[in-house]
Amino acid sequence: MSSIPHVDMSQYASDFEGFVQAxxxxxxxxxxxxxxxHGIDSDIIHNALDISRELFALPDDVKKKYHLAGQGGARxxxxxxxxIAKDAKHVDLKEFWHVGREVEGTPKYAQLTPNVWPTEVPDFKQRMLTIFNELDKLGRRVLEGIAVYLGEDRDYFESRVNMGNSILRPLHYPPIIDEGTPSVxxxxxxxxxxxxxxxGSRExxxxxxxxxxEWIPVTIIDGAxxxxxxxxxxxxxxxxxxSTTHRVVNPPAPYSHKSRYSIPFFLHFNPDVVIDALETCYGEDNPKQFPPITADEYLTERLREIGLIK
Incomplete structure (x- = not known):
């Protein structure tokens, strides 16, 4: 059983009002x-996870050729x-690769920088772009439901995320060699x-x-x-x-002796979107908690906090 609620994405087409409430x-x-x-073919997910394993199995000196210093890990x-997590004392035990939105011609936003592709893993590009596009479409359907739930038009988010600097992050947590490490x-x-x-990652x-x-373990239901x-x-x-706090703890043996792979997709606003509380979300009982800020300003501020921008 999962400790978080399930939402049946097939309701999006068959019972949108029910989907909105769920x-x-x-x-x-x-x-x-x-x-x-959710409609994303399992082969697309498995192919992406398989190619991620191949990527991270490359020698460190090869992978480091694709580290772009001074760019905050954007690509x-x-x-x-x-x-390092915000306010944490120890770095995370992980390595990752960032894939951004592919844009033909000159992008509207300077933040949409070109992707970096490893020549040693030729299928990586196609598989990553395939799952990027599928998750981007799925995320926009989720946002339609959220918009209506909040009292906005169904397409409220579309013009605010259609050129967002969204990131796909193939992620590798290597086996834990030092069981006494203070890092997680x-x-x-x-x-x-x-x-x-x-x-990905059923471990x-x-x-x-x-x-x-209380910290509640989350079990990923097969295919969810x-x-x-x-x-x-x-x-x-x-x-x-x-926005709920979460973490990935070091698991007990034998799981700690194995690599863990997953692929989060971070869906972002367009860089110039001003994040300011919706009128339906504040009032006398819930006054505004945050001043307005652009998505790009907020992202930059937070990337400094986690050590990706110095």
Missing amino acids: IGEGYEVNGFVALTQ GYTPFGTE RAGAHEDINVITLLV PGLEVLSKSG IICNVGDMLQRLTNGVLP
């Missing part, structure tokens, strides 16, 4: 849901032991972006902080995609939809 209530209570019947490879695979954090969609480790202050609220959406909704 997605909205799930997020308002938990900040996390598991999307079932290409970020080495093991680089990222991913320290307690909230995601920066609008919503996150997570595929234990992912935990969500409940409102009562976990989708959670990020800080940008929490800010837009003035806290009505919470």
Whole structure:
């Protein structure tokens, strides 16, 4: 059983009103849901995970050729032991690769920089772009339901995310050699972006902080995609939809002796979108908690906090 509610994405087409209530209530209570019947072919997911394993099996000196210093890890490879959760004392035990939106011609936003592709793994580009596009489409359907739940037009988010600097992150947590390390695979954090969609990794480790202050293990149901609220959406909704703290702890043996792979997709607003509380989300009982800020300003601020921008 999963510790987070399930949302049947087939309702999007068959019973949109029911879908709106399921997605909205799930997020308002938990900040996390598991999307079932989401329509993304399992082969697309498995092919992406398989090619990620191939990528991270490359020698370190080869992978580091694709680390772009000074760019905050926006594209290409970020080495093991680089990222640190906000306010944490120890770096995370992970390495990852960032794939952004592919844009033909000159992009509208300077933040949409070219992707970096490893020549040593020729199928990586096609498989990553395929799953990027599928998760982007799925995320926009989720946002339609959220918009209506919040009292906005169904297409409220479309013009605000259609050229967002969204990121696909193939992620590798290597085997834990030092069982006494103070570091964990991913320290307690909230995601920066609008919503996150997570595929892969059925191994234990992912935990969500409940409102009562307990850490709840999350089991990924076979074929489901976990989708959670990020800080940008929490800010837009003035806290009505919470960005829930989560982490990836070091699992017990034998899982700790194995690599863990997953691929989160961080869906972002267009860089110039001003994040300011929706009128339906504040009032006398819930005054505005945050000042307005552009998505790009907020992202830059947060990337500094986690060590990706110095």
